[in-house]
Amino acid sequence: MSDIPLQLHHIQQRIARACAQAGRSADQVQLLAVSKTFGTDAIAQAIAAGQLAFGENYVTEAVTKIQHFMSHAPSLQWHMIGPLQSNKTRAVAQHFQWVHSVDRMKIARRLSEQRPDSLDDLQVCLEVNVSAEQSKSGVMPEEVAAMAAEIVRLPKLKLRGLMCIPEPSTDPVAQRQPFALLRELLHDLQRAGHAVDTLSMGMSDDLEAAIQEGATIVRVGRAIFGQRDYGQKVKI
Numbered sequence: 211m212s213d214i215p216l217q218l219h220h221i222q223q224r225i226a227r228a229c230a231q232a233g234r235s236a237d238q239v240q241l242l243a244v245s246k247t248f249g250t251d252a253i254a255q256a257i258a259a260g261q262l263a264f265g266e267n268y269v270t271e272a273v274t275k276i277q278h279f280m281s282h283a284p285s286l287q288w289h290m291i292g293p294l295q296s297n298k299t300r301a302v303a304q305h306f307q308w309v310h311s312v313d314r315m316k317i318a319r320r321l322s323e324q325r326p327d328s329l330d331d332l333q334v335c336l337e338v339n340v341s342a343e344q345s346k347s348g349v350m351p352e353e354v355a356a357m358a359a360e361i362v363r364l365p366k367l368k369l370r371g372l373m374c375i376p377e378p379s380t381d382p383v384a385q386r387q388p389f390a391l392l393r394e395l396l397h398d399l400q401r402a403g404h405a406v407d408t409l410s411m412g413m414s415d416d417l418e419a420a421i422q423e424g425a426t427i428v429r430v431g432r433a434i435f436g437q438r439d440y441g442q443k444v445k446i
């Protein structure tokens with residue numbers, strides 16, 4: 211079991227240092243604590259340490275946690291960051307504030323249709339395949355403009371920006387390339403007149419490179435909660 215408050219503090223320090231190096235202010239970068247596979251005990255420790263935004267990948271697991279914290283923490287923000295199947299969009303539209311992993315119009319339309327009227331617009335990012343690999347999820351860079359133009363017409367979605375999950379690399383220079391590409395794509399959307407402001411990029415091992423290239427949300431799991439054990443059934 212890792213010391214979650216201490217690890218959170220370390221990550222906040224890494225973010226602050228990277229922002230200082232990039233000439234940015236630390237409040238321009240939001241830390242999303244990726245709590246997938248971790249139970250409510252771990253999340254409660256993070257909340258007690260002041261963390262309010264959480265990222266989840268698996269809808270059923272996430273909804274159980276969201277419901278667990280519903281009563282005593284209405285200020286929490288839940289972000290869906292994992293691959294989306296169309297049979298799970300209703301639960302996502304009902305329970306999350308953000309979705310980072312929109313990668314096709316069918317999913318976007320369903321999320322908009324299924325978003326309850328009583329809730330604010332669902333904040334969404336388009337996931338972009340920055341590694342140009344067939345196997346990877348995400349839209350190709352050349353498809354971003356057309357899909358953004360369609361998404362902004364959906365009544366219950368608010369397009370906020372772009373997200374990517376690059377191939378892991380330990381070379382800080384190589385790490386920056388896909389992040390620079392995502393930043394360019396966001397600028398293209400802004401030049402086309404879209405009010406987008408979000409670059410969701412950077413994880414435990416490459417958040418410094420992402421912040422150098424303009425990340426506004428970094429998604430950190432292992433460096434806060436410890437190694438994930440996918441074999442173990444999650445104890446919620």
Ligand SMILES: *Cc1c(COP(=O)(O)O)cnc(C)c1O
Binds near residue numbers: 430
């Ligand atoms: C799991 C996951 C993360 C967090 O990764 P870590 O390596 O644990 O920091 C970030 N983004 C996405 C989309 C993920 O699935």
